[in-house]
Every structure is written in structure tokens, then in C-alpha cells.
Amino acid sequence: MTVDAPALDPPGTRPSGGRRKGRTPSTVDGRTVPERLLDHARILFAEKGFEGTSVQDVVAAAGVTKGAMYHYFNSKDDLLYEIYGTVLRMQMERLETFIAQEAPVEERLRAASADVVVTALENVESVAVFFRSLHLLSVDKQAEVRRERRRYHEAYRGLIIEGQRTGLFREDISPDLAVDYFFGCVHHAPVWWHADGPLSPGEIGDTFSRLFLDSLTAR
Amino acid sequence: MTVDAPALDPPGTRPSGGRRKGRTPSTVDGRTVPERLLDHARILFAEKGFEGTSVQDVVAAAGVTKGAMYHYFNSKDDLLYEIYGTVLRMQMERLETFIAQEAPVEERLRAASADVVVTALENVESVAVFFRSLHLLSVDKQAEVRRERRRYHEAYRGLIIEGQRTGLFREDISPDLAVDYFFGCVHHAPVWWHADGPLSPGEIGDTFSRLFLDSLTAR
Amino acid sequence: MTVDAPALDPPGTRPSGGRRKGRTPSTVDGRTVPERLLDHARILFAEKGFEGTSVQDVVAAAGVTKGAMYHYFNSKDDLLYEIYGTVLRMQMERLETFIAQEAPVEERLRAASADVVVTALENVESVAVFFRSLHLLSVDKQAEVRRERRRYHEAYRGLIIEGQRTGLFREDISPDLAVDYFFGCVHHAPVWWHADGPLSPGEIGDTFSRLFLDSLTAR
Amino acid sequence: MTVDAPALDPPGTRPSGGRRKGRTPSTVDGRTVPERLLDHARILFAEKGFEGTSVQDVVAAAGVTKGAMYHYFNSKDDLLYEIYGTVLRMQMERLETFIAQEAPVEERLRAASADVVVTALENVESVAVFFRSLHLLSVDKQAEVRRERRRYHEAYRGLIIEGQRTGLFREDISPDLAVDYFFGCVHHAPVWWHADGPLSPGEIGDTFSRLFLDSLTAR
């Protein structure tokens, strides 16, 4: 990954379809060097912040050298970028599954909304890092990440529009604003939620999606 | 603030009930040196992030020297801490006003909710910096800030509990979780909102408070 | 000198006409920190090359810390740039003195030519560094240095043109090419000359200027 | 060149009188891997400097991998060393041809002098790299290169001495110094000359050799 990838693709994790030449990549417990680097980077960034974590911290945690890291990633930025990408891709895929289901739009929106809360909390580190540190990325990478997020926003908005067209949801609310309203509680959750607290991701997902759906169907 | 203040009090802005010896603090346009420092720090922190802004950047923008800054503030941290304090105090004061009003709890909560959206957007820089950079403060200062925010949370929660007790609001929702639900959209707004976009703070405040109240009174 | 100076002016050596505030700059044998840095940088760059000399080498030789160096210079580049500037300014001043003298053009050109050889050899380190390392400067600084050198070239060329106009020098040679011909031997001298060799700068200056003048007045 | 060659001999270009086992070296357009590496190294070193060019840059330009480069060359230094060798050998051969001609010494010196200017400009990249980067070579290789250059210097000097002995050239000039005088303009030409400028190598060679010969025959 010496060249900036256009897509959000974690290096070293691709199927690598083909001949393997040169020294065999080292693995620990079946995890490759770039995988281990991303794992530890995610944890450390969430713990101490992106700026508070040095490259040295990351490579020490992953048990490799700095040189190895720069063999797989162009920069410290790149680690952040890949972490974002992983979450973004996963959430997009899940959303598309919910959208495509056979069910009333109300039910599909409720399920998708609960699910995004759950996955945000199950990846609470990545999401926390995301909103704290996006502004530290290079301009190019910020733009790429925003583009991905925009696509997600629009897919989700489609459900709301569908609900309004079919008369299920109120129409006095801009669909865009409704999306921003709901994703506020999703993206802000990492600020107050703790894994060892009393509430499970599932419970929170239920509550938040219910509150949101009830406000859309009010009146 | 050479001496650690117990409360979040901006130095140089106090009624100045004390030592007034030696030279009068220099002012420009009636603004004192610490005021100018905080102003420019807030703008720069929002623009380039707390870590991306050097002390040199701040003092250059404010037209003073580093020595002057360290005369009024103990550290770069202190600037951030004071910026938080200003917003927190203001929002707390406004919330208390709404709580104390003579009106049905539904109306007081709706007004307070719309208002906090408006003031968050009118101080969009401070709020953005807040959630991006809180983790960069020293542990002590983080604790102090969280304490303040907790007091705010509890005051706001009081309105919800009052509404539930009087039968106005549904009771199947934990008041704490309801607060976190609503403040998600408030605190996340700086991520997507722009001052030169189509929606005014007032419009957004109306929409968000309506959606929230409708979900509380649903069923 | 936090801001790139438009002119080639060694920082910390300016008359500094005015109030002196803050800590007094430290000096050793009456030499300020930036002066010492430039002195040792020049010697080290000539000895080990610009790339072969680390910033650490320079500050250690000058007896200061890296931080101090970056207080006075923006970059390692800047050191090189200032070294060039010192030589360029000195040579330009000397050339202008020779041009302004009351004497036949033949005599003024001979004297100026001998002198530039002598000063090049007396500053053999700076000149050697100049031609080895100019390409390592930032594009902007390269352009500035070239501009200065161009001015020097044109001033010197003026003497040749004057000699051609008055019939003293042959006219079948382009003045520009004659300048490049002569400055070849000047700028190349640092490659082969050694201070402890048999020939003094003065002897070499005499020989080279004589050869050059004889070829201009030939036929 | 896995074994240190005593002479400056480009590897992979030898008549290949030896081991021809295993796979045939891959060629592109009839050029072997080491030839392609040297070609691109020369161009890149001239463009961005020896230090500014990484081994990765060179192998990427040549379309091979780092491993392949280290199969043919011991080090990055080696690339530079071979580039020098090519030019030095060629110029020595040409000089010997001119020396051996049947013609008056004045004519042979003029022809040799014009020719060395032309070949220096036709190999402007190599010559520029030579004088910029010689000091970056290992001490051993520097000594070897200097030895080669010394042989060239002495051969050329022989022509001047011959001219002085036969009474054609003035005798008040040290032959060594005369050589250094003339090779100044030769070696410095890459600093100011551009292939797309108004003057051809031939025109410059004529002018420079004429000026030099005229100064030797003056009086």
C-alpha cells in the first residue's frame, strides 16, 4: 500500500490472488502484520487519542518495528483511515441488507436504526476515534471518508422518504434533518457509554430506535 | 490563572476585585489580553484542532507574546479549559432560567431543548472543540469538566422526570437514556452544520425539540 | 527569522536598531548564537557535505541546542542559504567597487577578475558548498540565489561589453559566454585547490586573470 | 558487481566471458537489467541529486525490484561509481586518440579541448552528478576516481608541455595550472548550460578552445 488506494481497502488483508514471492509475511496467531497494526492502533487511539498515541506505541503493541509499519502504511494517517474504512464498509453493508428486506418500511427503518446503534457500540473505539480525529486526516482522505459517509446518509434517508411517500411518516420534517437528528444519538453514544455499564448495546438500540420511530409516526 | 482556580472562571474577566498594582493591562478595542487570547484560541482550535494549533499560533493571532500568555494562563490546556467553562456556564444559566419559568413542564422542556440547540450552534466552534479535544486535557481538568456537565445533565433530566411523574411523558423510557438520546443530536450538530447552510439555528432547534417532545408524549 | 526573509540577510547579525527586551542573547567570544551556527555549518558542510552533516553535528559544534537553532533558522536549508548569501553579497560589493574605479576598462576587469579568484579561494568552503549543494535547497531559495548570481553575472558582463565597445576586446565572442568561460575556472577552483598547497590565492588570481585578459585582447 | 572490481567496469556490459548458468538475464529492448539501472540512475541523480534519489526510485524507474539491484550492484554507491567510470573511460579514450594524431601540437590541443567540451555537454547529466556527488562516495572509491582523473589530467598536460617545449606556447604559465584553468570552464558548464538553450555543444567547444589556445599563444 505504498500508493494511496482510491477505495477503503485494508492493506495486507486482500485475498492477494496470486503467486506469493519473496519472504513469507510473518504472522502471529494467524494475524498478519498489517492486521495486528490496525488492531492495536484502534485500541490505542481510542484509549489515548490519535495525537496522544505515537507510532512507536503502536508498533510496540503490535510487536513489529517502525520500518515494518511504513512498509504497509504510508503514514500514521493511513492507520486512522483504514480503521474508519473498516467500520464504514461494515455499516454500509448491513444497512443495505436491511433496506433490501421484505417488510414494511417502518419495520425496516426500525431494524436498521437499532442495528446501527448496536454496531456503533460494539465498535465503540472506532466510532469514538472517528469523530474525535477525522479533522486530523489529510484533506484528501477526509474528503474520501466524507464521501463514504454521504453515501450512507443517503441510503438511510431513502427509507425515510419512502415512509413519507407511503403516508406512514409525517411530512413536516425534512428527511435530511431527520437523518442528522437520529445519527446524533448514534455517533454521540461513544462519549457516554461504557461497555461495563448497566445498559447493553441491544437495549440502547431498542430504546433509541423506538424513540425515533415514534417521533416520525407521531400525529 | 496562575493559581489553579477551583471553578471554571475566565481570568481577566472577573470583576477584578483585587490587586490592581503596576501597569494597567493593555487592551485593544476594550478587550483585555486574556479575552483576546481566548477568542483567538477558540477560533483556531475549531479551525485546526487543539493539537494542530501551537501556542505560537494563538499568541500571534492575539497580537501578544508567549510570555504574556503564560502570565495569564498556566498552560495551553488552560485555554481549552476556559473555553469549555464559558459555554458550560452559559448553558447552565440558561437552563436554570427555563426550569424556573411558570409554564407546563412540557412547554419548559420544549423551550429549553430548542434553546440548547440554538446556543450550541451559535457557539459551534466551542462545542466542536469540546467533543474533539476533551480527552486531551489533564485528568484533573477532565474530571472538573465532566462534573459540570453532569450537573447540567441532572438538571435537564429533572424536567423529564417531572413530566413522567405528572403523566405527561411516557414512563417506559429511562430518563437518563432520554437525556443522552436528545443531547446526541445537540452535540453532534457541529459535525454537519455550517453557518452558511440553508438552515438557521432556530429552525433546527424547533425541529429537534419537536421531534424529541413528540417521542416523549407518544402513545 | 521565523519568516522567510526576502533578502539574503543573516539573522541575528543585523544592527538590531532598537530596544532590547527579553533575555539577553548568549554570546561566546562576542559571537552570537546565529553567527556561531553559520560558522560551524560552513566548515562542516565543506568537510562532510550538506547531506553528510546532521543538524545535530552543527549545533554540537556551535555549542547550542537544536531548539536554539530552530529559533533562529527555519530549517537546515536556511543555514545553507545564509552561507550563500554572505559570499554573494561580499562578492557583489567588491565587484561594484572595481567597476566604479577610475581606470581603463582593461585594468578594472583584470583587477576584478583577479580579486574574485582570491576571494573565492579565501572562502573556499563556502564556494565548494555552493556548487555542490545548491540543488538541495528549496525551489524558492534556489530561485532567489540564482537571481542574485544573475545580477553579479550581468554586472561583470558590463565590463566586457564596455571593453568591446571601446575596441579593446575582440568582438567575435559573446560577452555572456565569456563570463561563463571565466567563471568556470573560478568556481571550479575549490575542487582542486588546497590551502596548504604550493600556490597562494594571489598567484592563482594573477595567472587566471592574465590568461583571461590575454584571450580577450588576442589578435 | 558483487566482487569489488579493480577497474571501473560496468557490470553486465562485459563480453560476458564467463558463467552462463541458470536463467538468462532478462532484457527489455535489448538492454540488460544493469544497463537499465545505470541509465535511470544517471537521469534521476542528475534530476534530483544522489541523496535525493532513493534506491526505490531507481529500481521503480528501471522496472525491477530492489533485490535485483542488489544482485548486480553492491550498494547505491556502486551505481554512482559506475556512472563516473563510463564517462571517465570514454573521455580518456578520446583524448588518447587526439594525442596520437599526426598534426601540430597546437592543432591537437585545440581539437582535444573542443572535444572534451562537447562530450561534457553531451553527457551533461553525468558530469553534473560527478562534481556534485563525488564527496558522497566511500573513501576508497573516491580515491579510485581521483586516480583516474589524475591520469587524464596528466595526459592532457603533456600536450601543453609539448607546446611549451616547441616554443609555440608561452612558458610563464605552469602547465598544471593551465590545465586547471581550462577544465574549470569544462566542468562548470553543466551548471549553466541547458540542452534547449541557444548554444550547441559544438559552438561552445569552438569558443572555449579558441579562447584557451589564444591565451596560450599570446605574446
Place this chain on the structure above:
DNA sequence: TATGAATGAGACTTCATTCAT
């Protein structure tokens, strides 16, 4: 009050080279 010189630790990154395959 205010200056700005000086510190010193640490950050990110580059790169020639080695080596198992």
C-alpha cells in the same frame, strides 16, 4: 507586566540494506 532566547524531549518519517523464500 512583558519579552523573547533557550531548552530538551519526542514526534514522524526515510532509507539502504539483509534475508528467507
Place this chain on the structure above:
DNA sequence: GATGAATGAAGTCTCATTCAT
């Protein structure tokens, strides 16, 4: 013959903070 993963040392620069004046 050739690959490319991995190393490890060094390099340039930034920056919050201190302190003599």
C-alpha cells in the same frame, strides 16, 4: 535469478514551557 518483507538507525523538525532581564 529474483522477490519483497522486515530491520534499525538516523534524520529533520515541532513545541510547550522556563527564565533572565
